[in-house]
Amino acid sequence: MxxxxxxxxxxxxxxxxxxxxxxxxxxxxxxxxxxxxxxxxxxxxxxxxxxxxxxxxxxxxxxxxxxxxxxxxxxxxxxxxxxxxxxxxxxxxxxxxxxxxxxxxxxxxxxxxxxxxxxxxxxxxxxxxxxxxxxxxxxxxxxxxxxxxxxxxxxxxxxxxxxxxxxxxxxxxxxxxxxxxxxxxxxxxxxxxxxxxxxxxxxxxxxxxxxxxxxxxxxxxxxxxxxxxxxxxxxxxxxxxxxxxxxxxxxxxxxxxxxxxxxxGGKGANIVFEDADIDAAVNGAAWAIFHNQGQACIAGSRLILNEKIADEFLEKFIKLAASIRLGNPLDPDTEMGPLTSDLHRDKVLSYAQIAKEQGGKILLGGKAPDDAALQNGYYVLPTIVEAKPSDRVAQEEVFGPFVTVLRFKDDAEALEIANGTEYGLGSGLWTNNLQRAHSFAKKIKAGMCWINSYKRVNPGSPFGGVGKxxxxxxxxxxxxxxxxxxxxxxxxxxxxxxxxxxxxx
The missing domain is CATH 3.40.605.10 (Aldehyde Dehydrogenase; Chain A, domain 1)
Structure with missing residues (x-):
């Protein structure tokens, strides 16, 4: 072998x-x-x-x-x-x-x-x-x-x-x-x-x-x-x-x-419009938040979905997130490892309770895994929470495998939600409308914007943000x-x- x-x-x-x-x-x-x-x-x-x-x-x-x-x-x-x-x-x-x-x-x-x-x-x-x-x-x-x-x-x-x-x-x-x-x-x-x-x-x-x-x-x-x-x-x-x-x-x-x-810090807005390639957006959104256990300042931690496709998207997204293999990071089959410290794990898990207290709905995760082999590590299950734009989980950086789902009716509301935090680092757009893509890329308050992708970096491309x-x-x-x-x-x-x-x- x-x-x-x-x-x-x-x-x-x-x-x-x-x-x-x-x-x-x-x-x-x-x-x-x-x-x-x-x-x-x-x-x-x-x-x-x-x-x-x-x-x-x-x-x-x-x-x-x-x-x-x-x-x-x-x-x-x-x-x-x-x-x-x-x-x-x-x-x-x-x-x-x-x-x-x-x-x-x-x-x-x-x-x-x-x-x-x-x-x-x-x-x-x-x-x-x-x-x-x-x-x-x-x-x-x-x-x-x-x-x-x-x-x-x-x-x-x-x-x-x-x-x-x-x-x-x-x-x-x-x-x-x-x-x-x-x-x-x-x-x-x-x-x-x-x-x-x-x-x-x-x-x-x-x-x-x-x-x-x-x-x-x-x-x-x-x-x-x-x-x-x-x-x-x-x-x-x-x-x-x-x-x-x-x-x-x-x-x-x-x-x-x-x-x-x-x-x-960051609170990346990842917007999926009604004309997006849903399967590509589901895969991209999972990468945006669950890579490195969500411990990334550019993570797509706010998943902003057009209400016309939200249910279809979430059905596929939840299924994919639930299938992610947690395990020993030194195992080549592991897809998501532990968080880096016990204190940080506890902080991330605390946001599940904060979401519940503010009326949010936990669609997946929100806890440590039950697997006995993982009990001594700093693991958190992939977590998906639906909430309101003003909720703490939609405003504060959780910095873990924790994504907040927000819904919008039209482009104006999508932009308002996207620009509705004090952070401005990474952002993403999923749409086949070229005019809309360029318009949003200009108007969104972020140092970086990915269109029909997320979390791409290159030594020649500037990396940084605005605001907080x-x-x-x-x-x-x-x-x-x-x-x-x-x-x-x-x-x-x-x-x-x-x-x-x-x-x-």
Whole structure:
């Protein structure tokens, strides 16, 4: 039997794990020797312990980064790109190892880690590796006798905070553009899911990046994360996570007015019109909310159905959702794994009770599975709830396999419901009417809109939101621009400038 068709043993993965801080090109313990338990979401057992960085660990990482910036910023752009391309190659060489670590740590089904998370990570580093020597400036036509050129220069040391839901992929989304632009990085992965980011640090060293260009400090948000946000020598902070934490980071960053990029929560509107291909929309809607157990900021968590097709759609959708196979994420047959932590599982389950209290109807799920083999893990059944647009389950981000169904009569009501939250990240439309599709794509308040699909991402396409979903963009040229400072240079070529003041005689 092919090894990829067998259930992987946790014991086979453990020897591959790095657990210390990565500072100045070396794996080192935290100065105070503190550790954090990393738990297996499948059964709640201890996987390993990682170093717990404190403020002084962040400080020494910043010192290493500042020194490395003197070297890295002078590297030829093509050489920076070559190292990023080398890193992409190494990720592909270690693809199975990375997929196993990611699935063990996060609960992602191994088939998704293999076919999505690892390839997307390599593709992102490869994209920005190719972009490194294509960061161009401009010439501005100004008055006669002057040459005015505009350049893009690296910011310096940037702090990056990676979330727990897609740690491997988000590590590349943040490191890729920052390094391509000539910056150096101090990164804090989530203390819940740090293991794949630490593995990337090992590959960064193997690729030959200068020491200190990338530093990884594992620790809690209130200590290591807080110090990153407030550190006076960090010129930018890039954060992906909750809206409330994003607000805290903005406040902490005010000390040196550092640049802030935020990718926060979402409450994605996924609209199905009466002329949609129902079967395609059912499959797409299931992917939009149940992939990665719904733990995605862009998840299609509000399913907005035209009342003419709602009953037919729901009959098929409920049947599909009920058939999703929950299980051990290291089993290749598993389609949905556990949520990443017990606290988050409890939060998601609490929304089923909130829905009932506000008059919502649970059409499927709303509880943990009864399967005895899953009792010790952080599992939640695929959950479908019908509610009103004003209900909490239609307004607040649940961040789990939990979709709220809303019905509409006409296009005007559909748009009103879609734009009826404070979030604005991902959105989807299912229709065969091209005019309607383009009209809605323009009017819907979201940073991204998919038509007759959902949840597509690509390194060249900007990713980010509006409103409470944050500001700034990951990926694409927009990401490079967010990691550079603009400098305008004026050169007097042959302009004759008369004196402005006349000396008295």
């Amino acid at each position: 092919n090894a990829k068709n067998t259930i992987i043993s946790e014991q086979d993965i453990l020897p591959k794990l790095n657990t210390q801080l990565f500072i100045n090109g070396e794996f080192v313990p935290a100065l105070k020797g503190g550790t954090i338990d990393v738990l297996n979401p499948t059964n709640g057992t201890l996987i390993t312990q990682i170093a717990a960085a404190e403020a002084e660990d962040v400080d020494r990482a910043v010192v290493a980064a500042l020194k490395a910036f003197e070297v890295w910023s002078e590297y030829p752009a093509a050489e920076r790109g070559r190292l990023l391309l080398k890193l992409a190659d190494l990720i592909e060489e270690h693809a199975e190892e990375l997929a196993q670590i990611e699935s063990l740590d996060t609960g992602h089904p191994i088939k998704d880690s293999r076919r999505l998370d690892v390839p997307r990570t390599a593709a992102c580093f490869r994209y920005f590796g190719g972009m490194a020597d294509k960061i161009e400036g401009t010439i501005v036509p100004v008055e006669k006798g002057f040459l005015n050129y505009v350049t893009r220069e690296p910011i310096g040391v940037v702090g990056q905070i990676v979330p727990w839901n897609f740690p491997l992929m988000f590590t590349s989304w943040k490191l890729g553009p920052a390094l391509a632009a000539g910056n150096v990085v101090v990164m804090k992965p989530s203390e819940i899911t740090p293991l794949s980011t630490l593995k990337i640090a090992e590959l960064i060293k193997k690729a030959g990046f200068p020491d200190g260009v990338v530093n990884i400090v594992t620790g809690y948000g209130q200590t290591a994360g807080q110090r990153l946000a407030e550190h006076p020598d960090i010129g930018k902070i890039s954060f992906t996570g909750s809206t409330q934490t994003g607000r805290n980071i903005v406040n902490s960053s005010a000390g040196n007015l550092k640049r802030v990029q935020l990718e926060l 979903s944050g500001y700034g963009r990951e990926m694409g040229f927009e990401a490079i621009h967010d990691y550079t400072e603009v400098k305008s240079v004026w050169v007097n070529v042959d302009a004759q400038i008369p004196p402005h003041f006349h000396r008295g005689e």
